[in-house]
Amino acid sequence: MSRVAVVGGGVAGAGVATALDGEREVVVFEREGEPGGRTATRRRAGHVYDVGANYHKGGSELLDSLDEGDLIDVEEPVWTFEGDGEIKPGDDRDDHKWTFEDGITILPRRLLERASATVRTGTEVTGLERTGEGEWDVLAGGGRTGPYDAVVLTPPGPASASILEHTSVDSGTDFDPAALAADLESFAYRSIDSFALAYSFPLDRPYYAAVNTDRAHAVGWLAREGEKRGHVPDGRSLLIVQMAPDWSVEHRETPDGRAAELAAGHAAALLDDDRLADPKWAERVSWRHALPDDEGIDANAGEAAGLYVASDATHGEGRIHASLEGGLEIGDRL
Ligand SMILES: Cc1cc2nc3c(=O)[nH]c(=O)nc-3n(C[C@H](O)[C@H](O)[C@H](O)COP(=O)(O)OP(=O)(O)OC[C@H]3O[C@@H](n4cnc5c(N)ncnc54)[C@H](O)[C@@H]3O)c2cc1C
Structure with missing residues (x-):
């Protein structure tokens, strides 16, 4: 089974993994100690509280399927x-x-678990390299891992841009990571x-x-x-x-x-x-x-080379349902 690297374990990354479940081997790289991103839940002194997104407004069969009575x-x-x-x-x-008894972060976490994705937490991706064989290596946690057939970037525009600024591609593609990085960097x-x-x-x-x-x-x-x-x-x-x-x-x-x-x-x-x-x-x-705080941008420039973007910089909406649908759609395209 071919392998896909997903950068970011938020809702968008969980959407990509869900769409690819059973089709591709998915490895999710998450910089923080736990997945969730802006669906962030904290615990203290018997309290559970959502410090990022408060709730998900979009009901769906997928959401219903995640209900374990909570x-x-x-x-x-x-x-x-x-x-x-x-x-x-x-x-x-x-x-x-909609949220969960253990907080809104359960949404991406349960999706990732159900999709049997490998989630590498505490692992920041710093750059990418497309090799002469048309495959990708991921530079993460101070080392190199690969090969992957495709890479999906889900962090906010400027964070995705900083990865692309440290991305090199082989001569077999005319994809210019620096140009895409400039578009993502300027997204407000x-x-x-x-x-x-x-x-x-x-x-x-x-x-x-x-x-x-x-x-x-x-x-x-x-x-x-x-x-x-x-x-x-x-x-x-x-x-x-x-x-x-x-x-x-x-x-x-x-x-x-x-x-x-x-x-x-x-x-x-x-x-x-x-x-x-x-x-x-x-x-x-x-x-x-x-x-x-911007219109979504066209970030398809790398797709022929196997580099996809499922960031909110592409759909321009600060909502869980938009990131989830964006991730599912990129997964389907893959
Ligand atoms: C305060 C606040 C309130 C909100 N309220 C709501 C709400 O009530 N309802 C609603 O629908 N939406 C709300 N939103 C918006 C919603 O949280 C986001 O739209 C959605 O969670 C974005 O998901 P994502 O996966 O696209 O991005 P993110 O959640 O940002 O996921 C990207 C992930 O990439 C990781 N990452 C970044 N750089 C790297 C790297 N170099 N290497 C590895 N990993 C990396 C990050 O740690 C993060 O986990 C709110 C957001 C905030 C901040």
Whole structure:
């Protein structure tokens, strides 16, 4: 069976592996210690919380097939607010808000397990080399591994670009990795600072989350993680507060503790509850390339040479379902 190397163990990489299950041997290279990417779930003191994507809105047979009795559909609605901070009933966005008792990261992880892909975590890909036989070697973890018949890049545009900047090709192809790298490098993303703020008291509201609709507030999104079954112990609460892109860029150098204080202050003002300014504990995750802020680009230039791109730089949508479909589609093409 021929072999395919997939760079990135997020939803897109899991989609590629799913489509190739039984057809090709798939090796997934993931830089971090665990797969998941921006579907990122953390655990602390009995709490489970999603610090990247909050939920998947697209129901499908594939999603249903992953249910082991732990699939959750968050029932409370998403309300909205503008620059004045007044939270109002929303526009009924996202009828379904799917996640799992152990967090949204279960989605790509279960897909990867079911697809029997080999996942090499803690292994950063730094470059690629196309050999004279038309096969690919992957430069990863300080060594070289291969050969692979094809390579799929799934990281955000600039991260995929940095791999292509260290890619060499043989004379049998006219594919120019440097040109594709330049397109991917210039693809724009919004940054988001995401805070988990934990409290030792419950917090009731008629909504699960509130989203800023006019981009005129320091907070972009605020969610009550306790609305997800199994995420927050009884009698406690945990807020996920995602700061607006401008705030996130402005506070890039602000130390974590001070940034969390500021975020908690914004949460207290927004929810009109002074107790929220002083969380029991807080955690910050800064996503530099959080959501695409550009039209998707054509990244097919390498396909004749066996180099595919299934990044959100190609579909231009910062959504789980878009990355999953993008990965499945590239897998089908392969
Ligand atoms: C704060 C935040 C909130 C969001 N909220 C939602 C939401 O509620 N609903 C929704 O649908 N979407 C949401 N999204 C968007 C959603 O998370 C993404 O669209 C989706 O997870 C992207 O998946 P991906 O596989 O394309 O990319 P990624 O998840 O970024 O996966 C790429 C993987 O590649 C790895 N990688 C990078 N470079 C290398 C390298 N050199 N070598 C090896 N591995 C490498 C990374 O570690 C990562 O695991 C949110 C995103 C963020 C950041």
